[in-house]
Each structure stands twice: as C-alpha cells, then as structure tokens.
Amino acid sequence: MNELLKPPPPAPHFFLIRIIFNTPRRSFQTNKAVITHSIDIGNALISGLDADLQPPSPNPNLYSYALTAFYVTYILFEPLSVLWSRVPARVLISVIVFSWGLAASLQAVSPNYPFLIVCRAVLGVGEAGFTGIPIFLGKFFKREEMAIRTGIFISAAPLATSFASSLAWGIMKLAESTPIASWRLLFLIEGFPSVLVAGIAWNLIPDSPDKAKYLTKREKKVAKWRLQTEKAAAQDENGQKNSTVKDMLKVLIDPAAWMSALILFLTNLAYSSMPVFLPTILREMGHTPMMSQALAAPPYLASFFILLATAHVSDRLKARGGLLIFSAIFSASGYAMLASAEHLRLDPGSWIRYLAVYPAAIGFFNVVVLTITWNINNQKGETRQGVGFALMQIIGQLGPLIGTRLYPDRDGPYYTEGMTVCAGAMAGAAAVGLVGRWYLRRENRRMDREEERGREGGDQDEGEALVGEKDRTRKGRGFRYML
The missing domain is CATH 1.20.1250.20 (MFS general substrate transporter like domains)
Incomplete structure (x- = not known):
C-alpha cells in the first residue's frame, strides 16, 4: 500500500x-x-x-x-x-x-x-x-x-x-x-x-x-x-626535458599508447555485459533476491584476490604483457562457455553458466589493471604519461557504449550473440597484447643497438672519461619499454 x-x-x-x-x-x-x-x-x-x-x-x-x-x-x-x-x-x-x-x-x-x-x-x-x-x-x-x-x-x-x-x-x-x-x-x-x-x-x-x-x-x-x-x-637525447607540445605529439604517434587504448576498449566492451547476464543467470536459477545477492558476490570477491596476486607477480617479474595475454584468454574462455550454453542445451540457470562467470570476471579485471599499468610504464615523463593515459581512457571508455547494446531483451536468457562478441573482444585483447609485446621488444632491441653504437663511437662526457669504463656503467641505460 x-x-x-x-x-x-x-x-x-x-x-x-x-x-x-x-x-x-x-x-x-x-x-x-x-x-x-x-x-x-x-x-x-x-x-x-x-x-x-x-x-x-x-x-x-x-x-x-x-x-x-x-x-x-x-x-x-x-x-x-x-x-x-x-x-x-x-x-x-x-x-x-x-x-x-x-x-x-x-x-x-x-x-x-x-x-x-x-x-x-x-x-x-x-x-x-x-x-x-x-x-x-x-x-x-x-x-x-x-x-x-x-x-x-x-x-x-x-x-x-x-x-x-x-x-x-x-x-x-x-x-x-x-x-x-x-x-x-x-x-x-x-x-x-x-x-x-x-x-x-x-x-x-x-x-x-x-x-x-x-x-x-x-x-x-x-x-x-x-x-x-x-x-x-625521461629526458631526451640531449639531457633536456621535452616540451609539452613535443610530448603530446610523440604520444599521438606512439603505437604503445594506441595499443593500451585498444586493449582497454575491447576489455570494457566485455566488462559492460556483466550487469546483464549475471542477474539473469541467478534469476533463472530460481533463487530469492537475498540468495541472488549472495551468489553475485563470489565472482567479484575472487576477482579481488586474484587481481592482487596477479599484480604482485607482474611486479616481481617486471613484465605486463605475458600475464595480460593469459588473463585475456582466460576471460575469453569464460565468455565462450557462456556463448555455447544455448547450443549445448544447458538450462538457463545451469551451474555451469554460473561457474563460467568466474574466468570471465577474473580475466577482465586482471587485464584492466595490467593495461593501465602498462600504459603508465611505457611513457617517459609525467606529461607523456598524462597524455597517454587520457588517450587510453577516452578510447577505452567508448567500449561500454557499444557493449551495453549487445544484449537486447529478445536475446535473453542466453544472450548468445552478445556473449560471442565479448569472447571475441577478449580474444582480440590478447591478440593486440601479443602483437604489442612483439613491437615493444623490437623497439627495445633497436634502442640497445643505437646506444651501443654511441658508446663505441666514443660518445662520453668529460666525467666518464675521468672515472673510467667501470664507473660509466653507473649511468645505466636510457628509457626502455616494459614488456
């Protein structure tokens, strides 16, 4: 009343x-x-x-x-x-x-x-x-x-x-x-x-x-x-800080910046599906509202703990790409199972569908964290980091605008087409990560060769000449992309 x-x-x-x-x-x-x-x-x-x-x-x-x-x-x-x-x-x-x-x-x-x-x-x-x-x-x-x-x-x-x-x-x-x-x-x-x-x-x-x-x-x-x-x-070859305009232009033509933006776009496209199919699965399982809320929490809690563990391992290995590729494939496998549910004649409220939510959620949360970190790691200097990050977010946040339109009511309760697109998006994120990692490795080798040629050509300052070869190594390498 x-x-x-x-x-x-x-x-x-x-x-x-x-x-x-x-x-x-x-x-x-x-x-x-x-x-x-x-x-x-x-x-x-x-x-x-x-x-x-x-x-x-x-x-x-x-x-x-x-x-x-x-x-x-x-x-x-x-x-x-x-x-x-x-x-x-x-x-x-x-x-x-x-x-x-x-x-x-x-x-x-x-x-x-x-x-x-x-x-x-x-x-x-x-x-x-x-x-x-x-x-x-x-x-x-x-x-x-x-x-x-x-x-x-x-x-x-x-x-x-x-x-x-x-x-x-x-x-x-x-x-x-x-x-x-x-x-x-x-x-x-x-x-x-x-x-x-x-x-x-x-x-x-x-x-x-x-x-x-x-x-x-x-x-x-x-x-x-x-x-x-x-x-x-983060300084240029002459030891001077790059200008803001020069930094911005370099980011806009940097494949590494566009790589992370595309990965985030594909991941967000898949992520936006979660509010649709998880409540549907739980509703079809016949649970009460309170029980549905209880069952909705575990996939997110699992994502929380595994996300932190993955980030810790990534720091220990000083690498992002390999774990990102694995996490994207892991998420794609969960979406692929959800996409196959109708063809396998699974009940809409099947526990198999519910369990498939776990790899889907865990995978894309891992990818988001690794992508953001990879983006920050691979831009030298605060200005380039800010511009690269903004570019990634602008492109990446367009994903949900598309993703939320993949699930018309007429496709329920399986939403097979939407799940298939999400599985493809996460597989695409893995592919972009693989190609991107190959490109960054190639660029690092190119910079290694250029730096080595500079040393062989006697390009050393007065201080290096005075202290000798051993002490010169303290200067370390210049900027390198993190793989």
Missing part, C-alpha cells in the same frame, strides 16, 4: 527538506535487466526513483538520459588526467572528492529528472578526474612497483561491487523506519561522507615523497634518490 507523507510547511527555507520528505514511498519493479554505470543509481531505480521523479506525462527515456549524462561527461573530461602532472595532488584530489561527494549527495534532493541529470553529469566529471590516480602513484613508486599499487586502487571496484547490493539492502531497510524515501537516503549516505573526506585529503595527501609529513628527513632523501634513474631516462 502506498504511504503518502504529509509535507512540512511550504516556506522557502524548507525547500530541501520538503523535497526529501514529501515523496510517496512506492514500490517500483521492472523485469528488465538494469544496466548502470554506477551501482547506486541502479539500486535507487528499484527503490522508487523513477516513479517519484517522472513528470505528470511520464517519459520512459528519462532514466536512460540520466545514465547517458554520466558517461558523456566521463568520456569528454578524460583529458583531466593531464592535470595530475601539473596540479598539486592534494589540491586536485580534494577538489575532485568534494565536488563528487556534493553532486552525489544532491541527488537525494532531486525534485525532477533534469536536476538529477545535471548531478549525474557532474559525477561523470569527478569520475574522469579520478582515473588519473595511477599517474599520481608513479611519483612515489618505480615502474616495476606500479602493478600492485594500481591493483590495490582498481581492486576497489570488484570489492565494492561484491558488497554494494548488501549495503543498499541495509540502507533501504533503514529507510523503512524513517520518513525519507529509501532511494533518497541511499544517495545521501553513499555520497555525503566524501564531502567530509575532502577536508582530510587536503591535510593528509602529499604532493610528492619530499612533502610527505609521515616520512623522516632521511626517508624523503631515499624516496627521491630511488626515482632519480627513471627521471633521468
């Missing part, structure tokens, strides 16, 4: 309170699988968001517009990644966290869809800014230490996903004992803490190792010294 709440007095200063409290709690159910780019709005949808925000003449496309607004700004503002090499980290992080938290919280007071769409667009800008975190990590860690650090950052996605449904369920249960509509309380609780965290970030986040308050004077020197070799390799 619908419960109509009595609104507070309609004075102007009660505007926000009136919006929050004067919302009928109505159940809103849909049999269509919901594809969202953010877990919170998907849970809000089934909690009454659409029913409460629709105008007197309902428009069935408004919810889709809200989703699209997020992704449009998310893609358009990916070049914000360049700011991580130009703006102090504590300033950039604090601004991004505050604006994101404020926009997320303001969703709770949405009086209509246009207001919500604007909030979602601002959220997209904040999300785009945060993608540059691996560039920030590169100021503290060496190239061979980046995979595990990037893995810890990226692993928040599968870990959060595994608990998101349970958290949303708890918030909705809490809303039953309050006069606030459950979807509004959901936005408020999930968004407002970020506003508070922004102040902490301003005082806690260091811009670089030498500005970290938690390090001793000696530790700051050690942190700076251990990165000196890589900074020297």
Whole structure:
C-alpha cells in the first residue's frame, strides 16, 4: 500500500527538506535487466526513483538520459588526467572528492529528472578526474612497483561491487523506519561522507615523497634518490626535458599508447555485459533476491584476490604483457562457455553458466589493471604519461557504449550473440597484447643497438672519461619499454 507523507510547511527555507520528505514511498519493479554505470543509481531505480521523479506525462527515456549524462561527461573530461602532472595532488584530489561527494549527495534532493541529470553529469566529471590516480602513484613508486599499487586502487571496484547490493539492502531497510524515501537516503549516505573526506585529503595527501609529513628527513632523501634513474631516462637525447607540445605529439604517434587504448576498449566492451547476464543467470536459477545477492558476490570477491596476486607477480617479474595475454584468454574462455550454453542445451540457470562467470570476471579485471599499468610504464615523463593515459581512457571508455547494446531483451536468457562478441573482444585483447609485446621488444632491441653504437663511437662526457669504463656503467641505460 502506498504511504503518502504529509509535507512540512511550504516556506522557502524548507525547500530541501520538503523535497526529501514529501515523496510517496512506492514500490517500483521492472523485469528488465538494469544496466548502470554506477551501482547506486541502479539500486535507487528499484527503490522508487523513477516513479517519484517522472513528470505528470511520464517519459520512459528519462532514466536512460540520466545514465547517458554520466558517461558523456566521463568520456569528454578524460583529458583531466593531464592535470595530475601539473596540479598539486592534494589540491586536485580534494577538489575532485568534494565536488563528487556534493553532486552525489544532491541527488537525494532531486525534485525532477533534469536536476538529477545535471548531478549525474557532474559525477561523470569527478569520475574522469579520478582515473588519473595511477599517474599520481608513479611519483612515489618505480615502474616495476606500479602493478600492485594500481591493483590495490582498481581492486576497489570488484570489492565494492561484491558488497554494494548488501549495503543498499541495509540502507533501504533503514529507510523503512524513517520518513525519507529509501532511494533518497541511499544517495545521501553513499555520497555525503566524501564531502567530509575532502577536508582530510587536503591535510593528509602529499604532493610528492619530499612533502610527505609521515616520512623522516632521511626517508624523503631515499624516496627521491630511488626515482632519480627513471627521471633521468625521461629526458631526451640531449639531457633536456621535452616540451609539452613535443610530448603530446610523440604520444599521438606512439603505437604503445594506441595499443593500451585498444586493449582497454575491447576489455570494457566485455566488462559492460556483466550487469546483464549475471542477474539473469541467478534469476533463472530460481533463487530469492537475498540468495541472488549472495551468489553475485563470489565472482567479484575472487576477482579481488586474484587481481592482487596477479599484480604482485607482474611486479616481481617486471613484465605486463605475458600475464595480460593469459588473463585475456582466460576471460575469453569464460565468455565462450557462456556463448555455447544455448547450443549445448544447458538450462538457463545451469551451474555451469554460473561457474563460467568466474574466468570471465577474473580475466577482465586482471587485464584492466595490467593495461593501465602498462600504459603508465611505457611513457617517459609525467606529461607523456598524462597524455597517454587520457588517450587510453577516452578510447577505452567508448567500449561500454557499444557493449551495453549487445544484449537486447529478445536475446535473453542466453544472450548468445552478445556473449560471442565479448569472447571475441577478449580474444582480440590478447591478440593486440601479443602483437604489442612483439613491437615493444623490437623497439627495445633497436634502442640497445643505437646506444651501443654511441658508446663505441666514443660518445662520453668529460666525467666518464675521468672515472673510467667501470664507473660509466653507473649511468645505466636510457628509457626502455616494459614488456
């Protein structure tokens, strides 16, 4: 039964309170699988968001517009990644966290869809800014230490996903004992803490190792010294830092940058299918909503732990490509099994289909982490890293725009064509990784030969001539691509 709440007095200063409290709690159910780019709005949808925000003449496309607004700004503002090499980290992080938290919280007071769409667009800008975190990590860690650090950052996605449904369920249960509509309380609780965290970030986040308050004077020197070799390799042949324009042009013609962008595009195309087929499989297995939430968590939890293990191994081996290729093939095998389910006459809710989700999810999460790390590792200098990262994200984030359209309702419950495309996408990512690794190895050998010819030609400075051949080796090699 619908419960109509009595609104507070309609004075102007009660505007926000009136919006929050004067919302009928109505159940809103849909049999269509919901594809969202953010877990919170998907849970809000089934909690009454659409029913409460629709105008007197309902428009069935408004919810889709809200989703699209997020992704449009998310893609358009990916070049914000360049700011991580130009703006102090504590300033950039604090601004991004505050604006994101404020926009997320303001969703709770949405009086209509246009207001919500604007909030979602601002959220997209904040999300785009945060993608540059691996560039920030590169100021503290060496190239061979980046995979595990990037893995810890990226692993928040599968870990959060595994608990998101349970958290949303708890918030909705809490809303039953309050006069606030459950979807509004959901936005408020999930968004407002970020506003508070922004102040902490301003005082806690260091811009670089030498500005970290938690390090001793000696530790700051050690942190700076251990990165000196890589900074020297980021200079051009004449020992001068490359100009920003020159760096940008070099990235745009660098096959390594386009390789990682294409791999991320193919991986994201496959990843966007997960919100579609996993709920369908669990629903067809005949489980209750609570049991479905419980069964949806293990694939993401497994991805979380294996992702960290893979990143650790990648750092120990100082290699990315081999593990990336294996992970992509592993994911493709899971999608191939899902694509074959209808031809094998498996039941839509078969445990075999459910188990096939594991390699699919584990594989593409691994590929995402390794691709991002590979992209950062293979651009010398902060400016080139920022431009290369932005290029990868702009191209890569186009994947979901295609992937989410591979699963029309008429293809359910097997979605054979969509699964086949995803299997091909992950196999394609493996192929691009294989060709890319071959190219990078060839380029490294070419640079080795050029450097060796320079030494044989007596190209040495006065200091090297004085200290002799043995000490000259301390200078080390120039920049090399990481394989």
